[in-house]
Amino acid sequence: MQSNDQATIFTLGYLELLERHLKVTWNEAGIPICLHDWVTDDALTSLRSDLASLMSGDTALAARKAASEYGDTHVQTVGFGLAHDFDQFIKLGLLYGERVVLWDVLSSRVLVTESYQTRKNLVVQIACELLMLKSLVRRGGAVILAHPSMWSQGAAEIDQAVRKYGTAPAASLGLALAFAAIADGLPLHPYTLLTDESRLPVEQQVLAAGHEQFSLDNLRFQQCLTSILQDTRFAYLEEADAEVFYDVLSRHDSVRREIRRHFLPALSGLSPQQYSQEERVLVDELSSLFEKRNADVAAYVADGIDASSTFIVASTSAALAGLPWISALGALGLPTVALSNMVRKWAEKPAKNVIIQAFRELEVSRAGSLIHDPVGVDYRLAVTQEGPRSLSDHYREFTRFYMTENRHDYLKSLSPEIAKEVLSQLKPDDIHNIVNKRQFQNDYIGDYLVDVFDLHKEVYWEHLTQCFDSPEGFLIYDDDAHIISMQQYDIPLSLWRGLLENLFTTYWSELDSGNYNFPLIEFPSVLHFQTAHAEDRENKRAWLLEIVREASAEQGDALSRFVSEAYDGLLPDWFVGAGNSS
Secondary structure, eight states: OOTTOHHHHHHHHHHHHHHHHTTOEEOTTSOEEOOGGGOOHHHHHHHHHHHHHHHHSHHHHHHHHHHHHHHHHSOEEEEOSEESOHHHHHHHHHHHSSEEEEEOOIIIIISSSTTGGGGHHHHHHHHHHHHTTHHHHHHTSEEEEOOGGGTOHHHHHHHHHHHHHOOBOHHHHHHHHHHHHHHTTOOOEEEOOOOHHHHHHHHHHHHHHTOSSSOHHHHHHHHHHHHHHHOGGGHHHHHSOHHHHHHHHHHSTBHHHHHHHHHHHHHTTOOHHHHHHHHHHHHHHHHHHHHHSOOOGGGTOOSOOOOOOSOEESSSOTTSOBOOOHHHHHHHTOOOHHHHHHHHHHHTSOOOTTSSOBOOOOOSOOGGGSOOOTTHHHHHHHHHHHOSOOHHHHHHHHHHOSSHHHHHHHHHHSOHHHHHHHHHTOOHHHHHHHHHOOTTOHHHHHHHHHHHHHHOHHHHHHHHHHHTTSTTOSOOOSOOHHHHHHHHSOOOHHHHHHHHHHHTTTTHHHHHHTOOOTTGGGHHHHHHHHHHTSTTHHHHHHHHHHHHHHSOHHHHHHHHHHHHHHTTTSOOTTTTTOOOOO
C-alpha cells in the first residue's frame, strides 16, 4: 500500500466498516463469508449512518483528490454496466489500466432508500464481493470512491433525470457517470465486460456516439482482453487471485503494450463479421506464442479462488438501470446538453500511450496441476444462484453430503466462526451417520475430527461418544489424535461411560485374555488421566467403581488387571477393595 495514498486509505476504511457492521468472517482460503441472518436491523442502520458520514467527510474529498493526482500520470480504469463475473471484471480493468476505480453504491444507492432494511441480502452480497478485493486495495490496484452523484453536478443532473424519466439500458448510466467524473477533473478510462449477445448493439452505439477516446477500436480491444480471460487455454488467469494477478502485471510492466500491439493493428477497420473471425485467429496465435515461450507464471499464480457471483454492481447500483447512450437520450426527453459537453471535453484530451503495457510470457493452463476442491464448484454455484446463506442453509448443505470427506471439505470452505455454528446444529443422528457410516472413510473421518476438535470441543466429544456405538468398535485410522485427546483433556461423562461400557462388549475378549490390541492398548492411559488428573476425576472414579460392583467375578478380575495397567501394575488406593457385592 502507498502510505500517502489517501484513496487507498479511504477504501480500507470503507471496507473496515463493512466487515465490522456485517460481522463478516473469513475462511482459510481468504474468502469473506457473511450470514444474512447474523446482520441485525440495528447493524444495517449503523452501517448506513457510518457510510454516510464517511462519504460526506473530509477523507472522501482527500481520496478523490488523490485519485485525480494519480490519474494524471497513471491509467485509472472505471467499469460501467453490470458484471456477472466480478472477478473477470476486475481483471479486465487491471489488464486495461494500472488501477481500477469502483463507485460506492451501498451508501449512495442500496441504503439510501427508506426500504433499505429489506435489501439485507443485496448489501451482504455486494460487501463480500468488495471485501474480496481487500488485498488488492492494499497493493494499490483498486480503490472505492464516493459515487459521482454525490460530488459532481453533472452526475447529479443525470441521476435526477433518471429518477424523473425512468430507467433505460444499464451500461449507459455507468458510462455517463464516468464522463461526468472525467469532466470534473477525475482522469478515468472507461471499460466494460460484454457478453457475446451484447457486443454488436454496444459496438453500434459506440460508433454512433463518435467518442474519440472511447472508440470502437478501444471497445474491441476490451473484447479481445475479455476473450483471453474467458479462454480455457488461459485458465491460469482465472485461477489467480486478483492481488496476484495485479502483482504479476506490476512486475512485468510491458504486458499491456504487447497485447495491444498484437491485436489492434490487425483489427482496425474490419466489419463485425471480419472482426469476429480475426479475433479468434489472434487469440489462437497468442496462445501458440505463449506455448513456445519459457513462461514462469507458476511462481506467481496461487491456488485459484472462484470469486464469481450472480451479479455485482460494477459502477452503479443493481437496483437502478441506466441512461441510454447519447444518440438515444432524446427518445426519453432527457437533457443532453450537459452530458454532450462532458463527452466533448473528455474526447479532446489526448489518448494516453500507457493504457496497455507489456505482457510477461505465460504458460498454458495450470488447472490440471491444481488441487481440486470437490465441494468448491457445487458450493460456489449454489452461492452464485442463491446469494448469501443462512445458518440453516449451511446445515442442510453440510448434512446433504453422504461421504465425510465431502462434509469436511464443505466445513473447510466456511469461516471458523460459521463452521462452529454449523457443528452446533448437528443432531445425534447426524453425528452417528458421520462417524459410524465408515465404508473405508476412516482416514477421512479422522482428519475431519481433527478440525472439529479445533472448532468446537463439545461437539467433538459427542462425535467420539458416538464412535463407541459402531459395531466395528472405536474409530481406527492412520493417526491416533482422537485417542491422544482423551489422554490429555477432560472428557465428558457421557464419553467416559461409553468407553467403560464397551470394555465388556466390543473389547471383552481382549480384556478377558489380557492380550490388548489397538485401540484397547491405549485405553489404560485414557483411564489414568481421567481418574488421576481430570477435574471431575471423583465422578469418573465413582462410575468405574459402580461398574466393578455390578460386574461378575470374571469381569471384575479382568477390569482390575486393566486398571493396574493404567497405574504401572499397581491398583490405586481408591480402587482397592472394590468388587462384586453379591
